[in-house]
Amino acid sequence: MDVALLTVGDEVLAGDTVNTNASWLAAELAARGATVPRILTVPDDRGVIAEWVARFRADYDAVVVTGGIGGTPDDVTLEAVAEGLDREYVVFPDVREGLVAKAEAFREENPDLAESYEFDLDFDAAARLPEGARPLVTDAGWAAGCAVDGVYVFPGIPDEMKAAFALVADEFDGDTVSETLYTPTPEGAMGDTLAEVRERFDTEVGSYPAGRGTPNRLKVVGDDPDEVARTVAWLEDNVETVPEPE
The missing domain is CATH 3.40.980.10 (MoaB/Mog-like domain)
Incomplete structure (x- = not known):
């Protein structure tokens, strides 16, 4: 929707x-x-x-x-x-x-x-x-x-x-699901990884830089929960992640 x-x-x-x-x-x-x-x-x-x-x-x-x-x-x-x-x-x-x-x-x-x-x-x-x-x-x-x-x-x-x-x-409803990961890796250092993940999976991956000392966000969005889960798993294997900041 x-x-x-x-x-x-x-x-x-x-x-x-x-x-x-x-x-x-x-x-x-x-x-x-x-x-x-x-x-x-x-x-x-x-x-x-x-x-x-x-x-x-x-x-x-x-x-x-x-x-x-x-x-x-x-x-x-x-x-x-x-x-x-x-x-x-x-x-x-x-x-x-x-x-x-x-x-x-x-x-x-x-x-x-x-x-x-x-x-x-x-x-x-x-x-x-x-x-x-x-x-x-x-x-x-x-x-x-x-x-x-x-x-x-x-x-x-x-x-x-x-x-x-x-x-x-x-x-208001729809089939879109999303998952968010947090990483200390600078956005500029993830260019090749983000390009590859978009080629591998039928999902959208957004990178959102945060302020100094705060982890950046990677948001995975898609219509298929399984595809979103696979994307998240691949990112966790290829990008350093940290827990969600409090």
Whole structure:
């Protein structure tokens, strides 16, 4: 299962926010056997988001979009997804009802804040999703994400994103398996060995240099667990390995 990740946010592109969502999602998807061939960050621009949703949906099995949903003017992701999938952008009555209940509960639990601030919430706008979508509603945050036509839209706030992903995690799977080895051997000294292992086995072997004093990583990835095991065994016979650092 090939999954493209699309993260949305001017603040990510400006360097104001670290894109931890993409790395967390990539790791979670890989752990389920899925492959992430593309990760792209785009601005809070409806046309740009719609364009990439449409392109990724045509090229990959699924698309995960994070960021840009909520109640502020720059939260255009859900409308852009609807545009990219050529769907109407409509109010979901059940989602609206849930948002009203959340607002009422907040007022009751925070009377001082409710008196200090004027709550002028546009529930219709906040309850809009692409037509035919499956709402992804959690207690972790305000805005609802959704799943529609192989596109999964999550909030950008990490805790809210993780809660939304938990609702659909079982829908991402694949046959990819991986094993990681650690070696003190410099990457430059392993060129011939890495070339040979790629010729011998039907696997992908990535070499990832680490900082000074930290072992480098060799990651073996493939669709056949036995082939991955054979690759690992060959590497252990031909490259010095050490235990995983704590």
